[in-house]
Each structure stands twice: as C-alpha cells, then as structure tokens.
Amino acid sequence: MKTLxxxxxxxxxxxxxxxxxxxxxxELDYPPTVTQASSLTRAQVVAELxxxxxxxxxxxxETDEPATQVAASTLTRAExxxxxxxxxxxxxxxxxGEGYPNTGA
Numbered sequence: 108m109k110t111l112x113x114x115x116x117x118x119x120x121x122x123x124x125x126x127x128x129x130x131x132x133x134e135l136d137y138p139p140t141v142t143q144a145s146s147l148t149r150a151q152v153v154a155e156l157x158x159x160x161x162x163x164x165x166x167x168x169e170t171d172e173p174a175t176q177v178a179a180s181t182l183t184r185a186e187x188x189x190x191x192x193x194x195x196x197x198x199x200x201x202x203x204g205e206g207y208p209n210t211g212a
Contacts, residue, residue, distance in 0.1 A: 159165050166172060182190075
C-alpha cells in the first residue's frame with residue numbers, strides 16, 4: 108500500500124510539472140515573440156541606405172549627428188601641393204627643413 112501511495116504521489120508531482128511547463132508564465136514567455144514582416148527587398152533597403160548616406164542622413168557613434176559632407180574640390184594634386192608649399196613658405200609660422208621656426212636668416 109505504501110509503495111502504491113508513493114508511486115501515485117511521484118506520478119502526480121511529475122504530471123503537475125508537465126502541465127505547468129505548458130503554461131507561459133514568469134520568464135518563460137519573456138521577451139514576447141515579435142513577428143516582423145517587411146515588404147522591401149534587400150536591394151531596396153541597400154538603395155535607401157545609399158541615398159541616406161549621400162544626403163548625409165546617416166548618423167555615426169553616440170552623438171546621433173550626421174557626418175559632415177566634404178566639399179568637392181576641383182583642384183588638381185599639383186595645385187594643392189603648390190598651395191601647401193606656398194603656405195609653408197609664407198605662412199604666419201613657417202618652418203625650415205629641421206622643424207624649427209624659420210627666422211629668415
């Protein structure tokens with residue numbers, strides 16, 4: 108009789124946990140499942156991203172500010188180099204070849 112009672116108690120406790128496992132409660136159902144459906148294809152999303160980058164609407168880092176757009180230059184490499192050399196030679200602080208301020212002597 109004791110064996111039968113013990114067997115019934117054990118089977119009842121196992122059946123209770125199986126029934127409890129079927130019921131969502133507590134952290135078993137967290138986070139809730141989210142079903143997302145998109146009507147856009149991957150190519151459309153990539154195209155929208157490229158347009159946003161070109162318009163400067165894509166943010167970087169934690170500042171949520173779009174990247175600044177660099178102005179297009181029409182100067183050639185030789186012209187930029189000549190301007191840099193002129194600025195180095197005649198600028199407010201000109202340096203000689205050794206890295207010291209040029210005293211003009």
